[in-house]
Amino acid sequence: MFKLFRNGIIAGMIAAISLPVSAQEKYSKVRLPVTHEQIMQFAFSKLNADHFTMEGQQMLLVLNTSEMDALRQSGYPYELLIDDVVRHTTEFNSRIQPDEQRPAFQGNACQKIGDLIQTPAAFGLGGSLRLGASAGNPGYLKYTEMHTHMQNMANAYPSLVSLFSIGNSAAGTPIYAVKISDQVGTDEAEPEVLYTGLQHAREAISGTSLIFFMEYLLENYASDSRIRELVDNREIFIIPCVNPDGYAYNYSGASASYPVTGGGLWRKNRRHTGGAASNIGVDLNRNYSVDWGNCSGASSSCGSSSQTSDTYFGPSAFSEPETQAVRAFVLSRKFVNAIDQHCHGSYYSLPYGRPSLHTPLSGADSCYFTRIPALMGLYNGHRAGNSPQTVNYEVAGGIKDWLLMGDIGSGTGPKAKVMGMTGEAGGGNFWAPVNQIIALCKENCFQNLQMAYAAGDYYELEDLNDMAITENDGKLVFRVRRIGLSGSPLTVTVIPLENMHTVGAAKTSTIASYYGTYTDSISYSLPAGFICGQTIRYVWKVEAGGISSYDTVTRIYNPITLLNDDMEGNFSDNWTAIISPAGPTGWGFTSTQSYRGSKWMAASPTGN
Ligand SMILES: [Zn+2]
Incomplete structure (x- = not known):
């Protein structure tokens, strides 16, 4: 009798716990023709449309079971593309061969990022989460594997890397971070830059790509002066996984939706938020304090008060151990810029999450958030804009707005504001097929380098001289624009390469305001008896704050004009x-x- 009674209770408890959860945890991919505005509004208000892809007038969405129910009940026509996305991910990846890796995009630059950025030896093929693909294919790193990589880096480069925890997750897992800089044990007066990944647990490349970035910096430090100058003159902080509980759940094998090879689609953290057993998790990127919970007049993708929603913003701002840890860490530092990495969508989502509530960016802020994303996106083709311009909906309580104007900001806090943005890597899926991992890491690596440069002294030089050099003795005119957040004095030098007799002395100046310019010239002379049509080559060097950049220029002396x-x-x-x-x-x-x-x-x- 007792035994029967006990079994009955246990069976009842299991049913109560597992049924609502499993009912939530199948994800389907649909194509929703957005033929009029009401359908778009429906998608944002009832489907928590988030990180979707637009193909013309069609919206490609991944929906959980309750969202699928809402779509069916709406009566709007849709096409079911994939019934079970997680199972499909595994089946799709199981057919990928090791020699079928996607090359990195060339972007709109003249060199290929796949050649410019080599995969670090320590990164190799990444981790063991191959989504069902065979050994020999790249894989995503488990959280424990990320930690091992970070430990290995700290051991191999003790003067450049320190590994530490910023606090614990809801389940008590340390949230690891690294600092990369010269004299890493000393807090130097260098611009501080912050990278975070995996606030959203299923956006897998956002964590793995940051491990790639760390290893790229370290392995190229000794051999590449550009990387060495960057590491020597910045303090680079990287938190590859803000949400270790949610991420680990996605490869926990907890159900068919969470295979041990990865691919699970859980988004939030894993804290039980009270009430029903299915009330699990808060959307960490809705839990920061600026505009927290203020979604009036916006869609549910903005944030939701429903504990079962994928965009549940939590009971209060900074209610979660993970966001509390990020907040305390940011308050302990003096970051000047930051990127919070997500996927997928191929864009940079800039402040504000709710532009309708704030004065538009202007002045230096506007210039930074225009020029720097354009540079970061040179090889990944990302678009940039505020939340409605990129993800098509408003976001309340996101980290980027808190970084720019939260209680660390110039308005109310003791420090300068942080120029924060959200990066949405491409790849087409939350877990992009494994043959895209290396390409996505390279594309993100370039982006991350650009942001680190922009944190301090960083200048662009434009050669203003005509293609044809007509004077034997003349001046080479240049214009320098400040695009970095520091304004140390800069020095411009001409280094003669070919057919230059003399060049004048270097010029030095300071550009006080962000995005300001400095125009000047440096004299030159050509060899005596120089013949028309010959080539002249020289290098512009701009040096400031320990960072040097070079640009090689070719000009022709009095060329014969064929057509003008x-x-x-x-x-x-x-x-x-x-x-x-x-x-x-x-x-x-x-x-x-x-x-x-x-x-x-x-x-x-x-x-x-
Ligand atoms: Zn995200």
Whole structure:
């Protein structure tokens, strides 16, 4: 009798605990045609649309069971693309072969990032979470593997790396961080930069790519002066996994939705928030204090008061051990800029999460958040904008707004504000197929380097001289723009490379305001009896605050002009279109948006 009674209780408890949870934990991918505004609003308000992909007028979404129910009940037409995303992930990856790795994007730069950034030896193929792919393929790093990598780095580079914990997760797991800098044990007066990953537990590349970045910095420190200067003149702090409980749950084998090879789609942390057993987890990136819980007039993707929602913002701002740890750590430092890495979507989501509640960015802030994301995205093609401009919905209580204007900010806190943003790596899935891991890491690595440069002295030089050099003795004109957050004095030097007799002395100046410019020139002379048409080459060097950048320039001495057309006349003066007739439907001059002068030449001058 007793035994029967006990079994009955246990069976009842298991049913009570597991049924609501498992009912939540199947994820499906759907294609939702957004044919009018109401459907878009429905997606944001009832489906917690988050990190979706738009294909033309179609929205590609991953939905949990209750969101799928809401979609079915809505009556809106949709196409079920994948019934069980986790199982599909495993099946898809099991067919990937080691020789089928996606190359890194070339982006809109002239060199290939896949060649510029080599995979660190210590990173190798990453971790053991291969999502069902065979050995020999790259994999995501488990949290314990991340920790091992960080320990190995601290052991191998004790003067450059320190490993520490910023606090514990809800389950008591240490949240590990590393500092990378020269004289790492000393708190030097160098710009401090912060990288965080895996606030959202399923956005796997956001953590693994930060381990790649750490190892890239360390392995190139001795051999690459650019990396050495960066590490020597910055204090780089990296927290690869803010949410270790949620991340580990996604490869825990807790159910078919969480296979031990990875691919689980849990988003929040794993704290039981009270009440029903299924009330688990807070969306950490809705738990910061700026605009916390203020989603009036916005959709549910903004944040939700429902404990079972994927965007539950928690009972109060900083209610979670993980966000408390981040807050305490940020308050203990003097960060100047930061990126909180997420995926997927291919964009930089900038302040504000709720732009409708704040004065638009202006001045230096606007310049920083325009120029720096453009540089960071040179090789990954990311777009940039505030939350509605990128993710298409408003976000309340996100980390980026707190970094910029929270209780550490210039408004109410003791320190300067932190120029924070959210990065959404590409890859097309929360767990991008494993043959994209290396490419995504390389694309993120370049982005991360650019942000570290921008934390301190960083300048762009523009050579303002014509392609044709016509004077034997003259001046090389340059314009330097300040794009870094520090404004130390800068020195511009011309280094002669080819066919330059003399060059003048270096010039030094200070650009006090962010995005300000300094225009000047350095004299030169060419060898006596120099012959027309010969090549002249020199290097611009800009040095400031221990960081040097170089740009090689080629010019021609009095070249023979074959054709000179400033396009201010008529197309037919110099040109004959052979592909299609000149005129409204083919090649011709147009005055629409000319770069210099009043006209330019276009393949379809009427714009179609
Ligand atoms: Zn995210």
